[in-house]
Amino acid sequence: METYPKTAAAMKRGTDFLGCETAILCGAMSWVSERNLVAAISNAGGFGVIACGAMTPELLDREIKATRALTDKPFGVNLITMHPDLMELIDVCAYNQVSHVVLAGGIPPKGSIESIHDSCAHSDGAKVICFAPTLALAKKLLRSGADALVIEGMEAGGHIGPVSTSVLAQEILPELSADHLIFVAGGIGRGEAIASYLEMGAAGVQLGTRFACATESIAHPDFKKAFFRASAREAVASVQVDPRLPVIPVRALKNKGTEEFTAKQREVAALLDEGGIDMAEAQLQIEHFWAGALRRAVIEGDVENGSVMAGQSVGMVTREEPAADIIAELMGQCEAALTR
Template sequence: TDKPFGVNLITMHPQLTDLIEVCGRHGIGHVVLAGGIPPKGSVEAIKGFGAKVLVFAPTLALAKKLLRSGGDALVIEGMEAGGHIGPVSTSVLAQEMLPELHEDYLVFVAGGIGRGEAIAGYLEMGAVGVQLGTRFACATESIAHPDFKKAFFRASAREAVASVQVDPRLPVIPVRALKNKGTEHFTAKQREVAGLLDSESLEMAEAQLQIEHYWAGALRRAVIDGDVENGSLMAGQSVGMVKAEEPVADIIAELMSESEAALARR
């Protein structure tokens, strides 16, 4: 494409530095550093080739620190979102962060947004934009498997649940996804590994690794291979508002008209 576009990089990726270098070589204009606190030097490396850096922060103090040290914009993402999540809701994060930050910094709001009225609300509070994932996962342009899309169309908000940690010794990073057989197996797996720890048949490091690696490749299994029983059906609570396959342009047009109508009513 000759249009500007951005790349999303997960901060805990072992080859993050190499990935940033690839972005530089291809003249990427915007890089989102997602999934955790950006490691030392990563923001500087991206700015070094002239791209804008968008950072995530779970607390106001960290948001301020990242923005002061070079982040060009901030994304705040609440626990209603699909995928990896923190513990706090979008509405509370927005109330905590936007009044403090919006005059000096660019802030985007994400998590649980399914309609334009909600977008209008966050814009009014000072956000410069919003980020939606769940609403677009089943767009016509999305390469997701038809069975993955079908699971979204059928699901309601209450089926998009956060993964549960069973044992304090075995940390689980919460992920919001549709309930399926994989979710149940994951709980059983945690119990099994905890049992092996109790009976001292497994070392702690190996036990934690087994839990950490349980979902490796699971999103791909669901999205690409269509294994909707065992793969990870990452979805936010707004999944109940996703009813049919629609072109991205139509989704955006609908969101914009809802948002404009809401703002016009005020």
């Protein structure tokens, strides 16, 4: 870090909070953010985050232990708030002394933040990071006990909110960043953008798409090739078919899989009409669809029928390179921008 003095100073609140050298978090990408990539990012000075996704408590326990075997640096665990076993997953994080838990996918259920604070990690408990797509929700989450927030714009890959990163940053950073830790995410592909958010008061940033094709990522070679070929405009948001089915839009590369998702929504909406399932089960079915479609693309390499989740920064991903090189490039660009 001694070669990036201005960036290190601008990121100090973030690095103190995360316990790492560089306040760059890797966004949790299901099937991609597993032990190998998480450990590589943490070993390179960033902050890796395990994507729990639809894992069972037993699987998460194994993944945390396997990641610990590859790095002695801090890393976090991302939990989906609608997971039916959320409290058991929190217990797994506590048992493994995880230092940071990221809650994503909706408002954290009652008692979940308190449980993480009380049971995880050190004497003062684990730190809780929450996603805030609006200023009002950001304030509510901070009142509820969140230690830090990620504000993620619609340019991001995977599940997205309705507002762009630049607008969210302008709304939220001037109001909250003096007293709270805010990390900015969505569409960040270069260090100059990182510098601009740090200057606005961000404690750090989160990137997913730039890391998806890292050398250490276990994603299938065909999945990575789809990224290298894609431009920003090919990473499109999914369409909501039925207003009663509040499906969080997902950004992915346009293919047959995006059409299949539209058909899946119609199928689930019909089941709702018939009273065959309730709303919670409907949303779970949608989540399971995404988990399966994502696995087909990431692990099996079926980039036509699977879900190739990617942010609009995908046009800046042109080759496979080690996570350490990606972080060094981002930091160098950020330092140059802050020095100017």
